[in-house]
Amino acid sequence: MVQEKPVAVILAAGLGTRMGSGVCKPLVLLFNMPIIEHSLRALIARDFNVLVVYSNPALKEYLYKRFPKVQFVRNPHPERENGYSLYVAKDYVKDDFLLLMSDHYYSESFFERAAEGCSQDTAFVSSFCHDPQEATKVKVQSGKVVAIGKGLQDYNFYDTGMFYCTQEVLKHAERLVRQKHEVKLAEVFQSLADEGKLSAEIVEGKWIDIDTKEELKIAEEILREQIVKSEDGIISKCINRRVSLEISRFLIKYDFVTPNRLTVFSTLMGFITALLFYYGHYFIAGLMAQVTSIFDGCDGEIARIKHQRSRFGAVLDSVSDRYADIAIYLGMALSLSPTPLRMFAMFLACTGSIIFSYVWHLTKVRVREGGRDMRLFITMIGGVLSAIYPKFIILTLLAVGLLSHTCALISLYKFRTTSSQ
Amino acid sequence: MVQEKPVAVILAAGLGTRMGSGVCKPLVLLFNMPIIEHSLRALIARDFNVLVVYSNPALKEYLYKRFPKVQFVRNPHPERENGYSLYVAKDYVKDDFLLLMSDHYYSESFFERAAEGCSQDTAFVSSFCHDPQEATKVKVQSGKVVAIGKGLQDYNFYDTGMFYCTQEVLKHAERLVRQKHEVKLAEVFQSLADEGKLSAEIVEGKWIDIDTKEELKIAEEILREQIVKSEDGIISKCINRRVSLEISRFLIKYDFVTPNRLTVFSTLMGFITALLFYYGHYFIAGLMAQVTSIFDGCDGEIARIKHQRSRFGAVLDSVSDRYADIAIYLGMALSLSPTPLRMFAMFLACTGSIIFSYVWHLTKVRVREGGRDMRLFITMIGGVLSAIYPKFIILTLLAVGLLSHTCALISLYKFRTTSSQ
Structure with a gap:
């Protein structure tokens, strides 16, 4: 029929x-x-x-x-x-x-x-x-x-x-x-x-x-409630969303700005951040990491407002965020001459940023503190400080790595508790 | 009610x-x-x-x-x-x-x-x-x-x-x-x-x-069809399952051998493999990687035969496999003195083995060639060859990394094609 x-x-x-x-x-x-x-x-x-x-x-x-x-x-x-x-x-x-x-x-x-x-x-x-x-x-x-x-x-x-x-x-x-x-x-x-x-x-x-x-103002508040994700971390809520919503408001009128194109654009920003780190421009790279983090929200916002959400779009967003993240941590690590500690720090940060998201998707239990907004915020702070003292790069990688692995394991633990009930 | x-x-x-x-x-x-x-x-x-x-x-x-x-x-x-x-x-x-x-x-x-x-x-x-x-x-x-x-x-x-x-x-x-x-x-x-x-x-x-x-023999065939996963890769099918099913057959009578305990045991084997690589015992480490890969099947087999499957068990299995994998590639990389190429090779292998599984879970599209059975088989071959010529370690990491990233991207591409239909 x-x-x-x-x-x-x-x-x-x-x-x-x-x-x-x-x-x-x-x-x-x-x-x-x-x-x-x-x-x-x-x-x-x-x-x-x-x-x-x-x-x-x-x-x-x-x-x-x-x-x-x-x-x-x-x-x-x-x-x-x-x-x-x-x-x-x-x-x-x-x-x-x-x-x-x-x-x-x-x-x-x-x-x-x-x-x-x-x-x-x-x-x-x-x-x-x-x-x-x-x-x-x-x-x-x-x-x-x-x-x-x-x-x-x-x-x-x-x-x-x-x-x-x-x-x-x-x-x-x-x-x-x-x-x-x-x-x-x-x-x-x-x-x-x-x-x-x-x-x-x-x-x-x-x-x-x-x-x-x-x-009209009340309507906009209702609309904002619709498009801001409930799983937003604290950095997202307090900083990123305020800016990204204004960017989205500006971009919304352009039909060629599709959510998937924005995803690709934000991934490219991540890659540029990685290159800036690699070439030792830590200060700008740090700031760029935060800008990437802010832009990361726009694809989802535009997709929600324009009702252009798609299953592929959501997956593309997740996967390309992971690639942007690991590129950044690779760039940071390779900017210094290699030592076992530096290798290990890079290992922690790179694997942590994927595993955190992996465990979240498997368990649906989110520990907000380990989210991308927080990791890139730490990356920003670390990048800016590294401009003064380059060894901060290693501390940043260790911080991001430890935070994300810890939060991933907490998710797993919480999932065990809830799923056995 | x-x-x-x-x-x-x-x-x-x-x-x-x-x-x-x-x-x-x-x-x-x-x-x-x-x-x-x-x-x-x-x-x-x-x-x-x-x-x-x-x-x-x-x-x-x-x-x-x-x-x-x-x-x-x-x-x-x-x-x-x-x-x-x-x-x-x-x-x-x-x-x-x-x-x-x-x-x-x-x-x-x-x-x-x-x-x-x-x-x-x-x-x-x-x-x-x-x-x-x-x-x-x-x-x-x-x-x-x-x-x-x-x-x-x-x-x-x-x-x-x-x-x-x-x-x-x-x-x-x-x-x-x-x-x-x-x-x-x-x-x-x-x-x-x-x-x-x-x-x-x-x-x-x-x-x-x-x-x-x-x-009774026909019954066992029917039972095997029930417990062998459809997404098994070629190494799983041709080598691992034949052995793991025999191990499971032996273990099935012991009530203290629960699927989750087997998962933890197989993860520990992965960590031991990592240590063996780290300390340069490449030959044994390589063989151990394959043993780990074989044991990896037992938790699922026992869970299916004994009807002890659980959501937590499935997640624990996935997450601990990822940790065992990245530990192995970290161990391999740290066994040699660090160079940028080695860092990059480790980066590829570690991130690839998680991202492959991440994309699979997101898209439900599996490219079997990049599965864990194949990666650990390559690791085994690489380990054995490295015993003769240690630089094979880097080749192994690069092979595992390139394979898994490529397969992850193929999954994503296939998902795009199917989800837009």
Whole structure:
């Protein structure tokens, strides 16, 4: 059986002027990328066919250039509200579809849930809301929505603007559009709820309806929570991420900057660091090690924001980080004339930096203190100090080696404890 | 809800004398372990409560010492056949249970399927049979057994002697036992099949009913297929396994020889090899590297045969192999006075032997030629040749390093090709 691609309809015909920047709201930049593009990329990555209901031609123009496969339908009467926008989509969707708002930012969990589909009309509701006063509220009883609206006094969840819809929704929209001029989306779904036909699905994870500049800031915080890894070490958290996120913000607008290209670039930086060490430019090499460490975060950040994650990308990132690391420690060691101690120090650092990661992947137990961020930070300090006193090179190698081997063995020990329970 | 442990009943009251060794048949050694113990360990590893129906006190005596949690019930009339043995179990099982034969060897897939349970009385049938003439045949139609017996002319599967039973089976056994003196198991299940109450489940994988010495040999072949890893490299297949299986056969009878202890022992052998290299005893060190490589197989073999596999055991094995490897290459390199080339050669070998395994675990794509068996074989050859001309040490390190890095990169490349499809 050939599974048809799921369909998503994004309502982007609102007149929204409160942002006051003169730009059509869905095109307002969130982390240097239009708000609507975040959802659009999340949907496309999950193989949705997307239909955008727009009114501002600038929106279509922008999106069409970047996403030629997206379909567009114009709402000639945006003043008739978003219920009318939904009605406009009716000739373009023949089956069930996902409905969402162009000016909302949803975290990953929403798209994950949406991709699973539903068996009936369903409102994706949330217990999270940044602004309960402005939000559309929902009253859910035994899995069904019984009331939906802004002015609701008795409610237990918030409407997130994301719905799984059958053709039934379009019928209700059509009926209402014939009855009145302005039709709000909440009215359409209230009409469905009145007939007991609207289920509710509680989705964990944050979302936000972006109407003001303050809300744009909150949206960026939610987005940052999405892209910063939970396993980040202390150096990553306190130093690297702050800078790498700004680099990613700058790079995000360039389509040729793909995550895998960034991985290769950051590996090359590691190799350059290795050469700088080898030729004895310890001070610059040390600084370069830290820059490499910072850049190391960008591939993952861009991959997450642009929904370009891939299994190969993740493996390439891991493997090339290991090669960059061992090149650096080889460069450090070979910069001095060889002695057994120096060989041993290099041995410790090189094997440690791979084994730490090896044990982590095998056990899934991470001892953050031995992570790459910490190792390259030590390398930076060591490089800078070696510029004054070259023997610091050996101390640096020993420190990196001992730290990573110790942390690898701690991971193994912790894994033993947890896996025997 | 507390899930009760599943129950298995092993019928071991047969009079079987055809093996002619004077030993009670379930105690006949298959790979140096009684036939019945193979099934018993497989069941215990899957958390079954086991009941053994026996007639020979020697069987109970042997098993009770080693498996004090196993329950026993004596069949005072073994001459009344195995249908009577099943009847004898009736007061000891209150719920559904798995039924199997003590003189059959079943491959893993049978126990995996059995552990999932069934919703009704089910015969586990197979399309595999080593001796169609002697086998009990089964006729299956639309998922139901319609006939079962040795003399069946029209059949499509073989009875494996493994059944999932509800209390219904015991009722049928009881009725037959009251009617006649000798009751064969096939008669009990035929009676169930006559009422349309016996389902059939086709299980992939080999099994064998061991009645003769020839069948014991076939059983051992099936067992070997179970324990030899599919990812074995050529040196493993042609040399190591032949020896390691014999070592395992010897070690299997000692309960203190656990897989994890064997892992530690084989790692220590690696460290001894490293010291021998370091002190310049290249010839012995080279041979020792190959011995280490051979011993490396035993932990996994014992773990599989004795059903003592564990997640920690697998990780410990991987990590300690890596440490043994890098110790050996460090020992080799430090045995000569250090030069930049020697440092580089050591660097290649040490990092390569970890990265090869790292990439394998990340990609699950294995390039067999770079495996540990091949690396240690090269180390052995290199060690022996170095006894004549010490500079071979460097060549060996370079060979091991280049081979493993190349194979790691090939894995990565292959993974890219497959993961993008």
